[in-house]
Amino acid sequence: MPSITDRAGVSPMTITLHAVPVAKEELEFLRARVDDPAARFNELKCFIDEFQTPKFALRTLITLVRKILVQNVLSRARALLALQPISQADAERLDSLIALKTHQLLGFPHLTVFDTNASLAVEGLARDLNHHIAAYRKMARITLADWQCSINGCVNPLDGAGLDRGFSRYRGRHPSAWITAQQAMGSLGVKLSLRLTDQRPRSDAR
Secondary structure (H helix, E strand, O other): OEEEOOOOOOOOOOEEEOOOOOOOOOOEEOOEEOOOHHHHHHHHHHHHHHOOOOOOOOOOOHHHHHHHHHHHHHHHHHHHHHHOOOOHHHHHHHHHHHHHHHHHHOOOOOOOHHHHHHHHHHHHHHHHHOOOOHHHHHHHHHHHHHHHHHOOOOOOOOOHHHHHOOOHHHEOOEOHHHHHHHHHHHHOOOOOOOOOOOOHHHHHHO
């Protein structure tokens, strides 16, 4: 790949060829494996397993422990999940690990990765479908149309009856984060829908 040189004594503006390693069937962006929720889950699991709470001479206050978890565990989980959400089942497993650590300290209710993961997945899906860059928005809507008509009988999977069906077995064929979002939207007591509100194509056809 042509780029500037990094060799000592050579002008950095000199164009040189650099070897770029390529891994087949694997795409990494911002240190996150794209559409690989299993890798992200394992990364978060290792982080939670290895996280050590500070030791204090006196009994730790509940508010202090909560602040430690929010700033050090949940904040990191949120940052990682924003790039690649995981399945809700895996999010529940992480919640169990966090619960174990908090119960070992004080036994108070813990913050949930499950809810954080679900909200980020839904937020990411809505952002993709309404992206400010037209090319990204168009590709997202083509992907949704493929999902809707190729495997769901032309029923919108993000609204109405489409939310009643699960698509976990289609991970790999459709974006994993989208499937997690659809699952989360349909699991609420009052289902959350992403509805098509742009009616311009219909008016243009008249």
